[in-house]
Amino acid sequence: MKLRLITLAFISVFFLTAASAKKKTTAPVNDRQQWVELCYRIAAPVLENMSKGELQKNMQLELSPTWDGRDKRVAYMETFGRLMAGISPWLALPDDDTEEGKMRKQMREWAVLAYKNAVDPDSPDFLLWETKSTQRLVDAAYIAESFLRAPEATWQLLDETTQKRYIERFQRLKIVRPAYNNWLLFRGLIEAFLMSVGEDADQYVLTVASNKINEWYLSDGWYSDGSEFALDYYNAYVIHPMYIEMLEVLNKHHFWTPISTKLAIKRMQRFNVFMERLISPEGTYPAFGRSVVHGSFPDTCHGSMEIRTARRNEQRPGAQRINCRNEQYVQSGRKFQRKRVPPIGICRSSARPFQLLYQQRQFVHDFFGIHAIGIACRSPVLERCSRTMDITESMERTTISY
Numbered sequence: 001m002k003l004r005l006i007t008l009a010f011i012s013v014f015f016l017t018a019a020s021a022k023k024k025t026t027a028p029v030n031d032r033q034q035w036v037e038l039c040y041r042i043a044a045p046v047l048e049n050m051s052k053g054e055l056q057k058n059m060q061l062e063l064s065p066t067w068d069g070r071d072k073r074v075a076y077m078e079t080f081g082r083l084m085a086g087i088s089p090w091l092a093l094p095d096d097d098t099e100e101g102k103m104r105k106q107m108r109e110w111a112v113l114a115y116k117n118a119v120d121p122d123s124p125d126f127l128l129w130e131t132k133s134t135q136r137l138v139d140a141a142y143i144a145e146s147f148l149r150a151p152e153a154t155w156q157l158l159d160e161t162t163q164k165r166y167i168e169r170f171q172r173l174k175i176v177r178p179a180y181n182n183w184l185l186f187r188g189l190i191e192a193f194l195m196s197v198g199e200d201a202d203q204y205v206l207t208v209a210s211n212k213i214n215e216w217y218l219s220d221g222w223y224s225d226g227s228e229f230a231l232d233y234y235n236a237y238v239i240h241p242m243y244i245e246m247l248e249v250l251n252k253h254h255f256w257t258p259i260s261t262k263l264a265i266k267r268m269q270r271f272n273v274f275m276e277r278l279i280s281p282e283g284t285y286p287a288f289g290r291s292v293v294h295g296s297f298p299d300t301c302h303g304s305m306e307i308r309t310a311r312r313n314e315q316r317p318g319a320q321r322i323n324c325r326n327e328q329y330v331q332s333g334r335k336f337q338r339k340r341v342p343p344i345g346i347c348r349s350s351a352r353p354f355q356l357l358y359q360q361r362q363f364v365h366d367f368f369g370i371h372a373i374g375i376a377c378r379s380p381v382l383e384r385c386s387r388t389m390d391i392t393e394s395m396e397r398t399t400i401s402y
Helices: 002-023 031-051 074-091 099-118 135-149 160-175 183-196 203-215 234-252 261-278 297-306 320-331 372-376 380-386 391-395
Strands: 217-219
Touching: 031 074, 031 099, 074 099, 074 135, 099 160, 135 160, 135 183, 135 234, 160 183, 183 203, 183 234, 203 217, 203 234, 234 261, 234 297
Parallel strands: none
Antiparallel strands: none
């Protein structure tokens, strides 16, 4: 009898323990922690190497199969510029003793040294500021954008010699003739930066850029990229974010513009509605238009809105699809298979194999290189980390309500 009771008691304890274990669920992944880790994973290889003057030595380039023959060293400026344009708002957060705070402090220290090496003629990582290719205008504009987005974490931390070198390099770009499309913003943003630090800015360039972009506005949140409309993601890549950033500087310095910053932000909010609805349940964007292998770059407008206060209290359902974009990027582990640097290619669903560049020739233009690593950082991956709020709450404030 005693043996039966002991046996029953043992069985009862066993099943109760098993039932209790089933009730225990895995703690939900902290969105912010996941985004910060992805931020660090993308940016650390670039900044750590460049801070030591070893980026060009250690970064293995991957170019388009139809590379147009320009100096391949443009890839280093492309990578660094886009990376810093995305990461600078996050670096501006105050230091703390959290794991994220430690990462941020380390990245900021690396970034300051990398900025210095980028314009130091004696550094192995001196960037390609002098080249026949007009691409240098584009890449320099992203560096200028990083200074505008968070001067306290970038420009103001540089020594006087480094600052003078950047001003000199930006001024030399006045001879570069931009294409008559979104490239007007690259030239305009550099001039806006010069204005922001008290240097002489080309007011004619600023007038043309601010007027033409506004004239190219079609309706419903969409700009034409030049005189003819092209259905691609360049409204997200360049036009909306850079136009607003240029207008912010001009309005601050009482320079006349055809529209207010407030109106430009409302246009971007409307555009964000379309972008968010394009995200599939598996976290992907449709593959159409130029530069489609830019990966997470179409999310730039969502991130750009996140570092502004104009979108407060504009909550809506469905914002989790944006976070699904991040999940989809993280799960594609092969993006980081070579020297911790993601190769070029379209990040596919986890249900299908990730296809590398040589399998996607029809998507890759002749100017594409591995600078896509920096483009990933122009997305909300880093920009959303610039806020101290919870990431889920942050996403619910990104665009206007339905």
